[in-house]
Amino acid sequence: MEHMQEIIEQKAEEVEQIIRRWLPEEKGMQHTVLEAMNYSILAGGKRLRPILMYEVYRMLGGNGREIQPLMAAVEMIHTYSLVHDDLPAMDNDEYRRGRKTTHTVYGEAMGILAGDGLLNLAWETAMKAFFLEGPKDKPEEEAARMRRIATAVEVLARKAGVYGMIGGQTADIEAEQAQQTDMEQLLFIHEHKTAALIQASMMIGAILAGADEEQISRMEKCAYDIGIAFQIQDDILDVTGSMEELGKPIGSDERNHKQTYVTIRGLEDSTAEVKRLSGEAIEILSSMDGDSSFLQVLAEYLIHRRK
């Protein structure tokens, strides 16, 4: 496990360098929102989504730079969703990853604007992919390249939006307000709030590498498994983790009367489901062309992670 942690941290560092290149400089009359955006995105996340995107891209033979703005974009979208989720009107969280949340430091108005800024910057950044390294004297290749990028950005928008992540956040908020959730709602929430953006990441890696429909769809299924497994593991850690490891108080889900996979099915069944999903994800990965060994390690790691 120590070794896996190390490999993942190394990959995360590589991805970190790529993401930082796309972050805004903190200057101009709007510098406060730029500071708040950088504060949020540099809070030390796992970079799981861009890592998955990058690794799928490389596994399937991708070797260009146009993946990079998309990697930054998906992390910006993930980060904005956390910033808005933490707001007083939403989950009202003062801490995340052991640091004060964005609105706690910069105020609520700036928290809203920093989230909006990150979401919009994600699209601004994603669009840069069109203007990188096009074979301008080969119109056929250039048209195909731009069609791949358009497809990738469209997938990101769909999986991030009301038919993806925002749809999941909506169902989540309503389930909390109703103070009850059944398994159907819970799986809708997990699929949309968590798995959708992981699906986008892995699908985009495949799309930009020039994969065919069937491979893209296998990545969508694999990412579903990883996403749901990841979320159930998160619910497990909320119960079993400690303040020190997670950087937030134990059992915040229970404190917030939030029903999770664990509160509905129990710890044992939840752990078994994480294992089953991860096993299925690994099976899909090992069936792909190209070297999927790191991705398999990563999927495996999700079972055992402690934070």
Added chain:
Amino acid sequence: MEHMQEIIEQKAEEVEQIIRRWLPEEKGMQHTVLEAMNYSILAGGKRLRPILMYEVYRMLGGNGREIQPLMAAVEMIHTYSLVHDDLPAMDNDEYRRGRKTTHTVYGEAMGILAGDGLLNLAWETAMKAFFLEGPKDKPEEEAARMRRIATAVEVLARKAGVYGMIGGQTADIEAEQAQQTDMEQLLFIHEHKTAALIQASMMIGAILAGADEEQISRMEKCAYDIGIAFQIQDDILDVTGSMEELGKPIGSDERNHKQTYVTIRGLEDSTAEVKRLSGEAIEILSSMDGDSSFLQVLAEYLIHRRK
């Protein structure tokens, strides 16, 4: 004036029909956020931005359908910015256009999510332009078409984001918190918070019609004039308008200790500046190729509008 109002309403109706085609159906487990989004966007705005986009596009010879998703996208972005601006942590407005604001009807959490949903749907919708009517057997034309769309979407993202509208909202919030604004800040706020999205609209119309750099840049300048004139007129109406006409209490800027062009320069200078800017905008329009008569009427109308 009656006549102009009628022409604009007629254009607005045409644009309305186009925008509605891109709005989400209110179904699924996330139906509440979809309802809140439609509630916001169907609150009866002037549709100024998509009208300007469409008219510039037609003036410069555009006749395709790919302008349509961009028209819907800019209105979604404009609407999300109003929804978030109205939130308790921002301007805390209970009414807009004579109707309860989105968070007042749907709650604060859903107000945040409806705004996020509209912003994201804007990008999802804009991306659809790539997949409309491409001449797939003519790769050179297809590559050029996709490059135009990518340029248009990139402009929209830049003008909507931290270097555009969100940058202006940030400076606005900070000026309000500091309870003082000088002319430099105020012009930064007006240019970014208001003019930027109007610039994007007119530039996109030109870009998608295949205009050259110089024409695009003239549209950017013209839109700056219209945007600033529009905003100063808004500040004038805040002082001179009535509850019945505006759908909100008189003098809300003053009530919120908000400094505006009018509070700094006075009503007479502000009115003169609106006239000067509109005159300049009309001069630019009349210098363009193509029939700019409606756009001239519209710019003129901005001087005399009462709501």
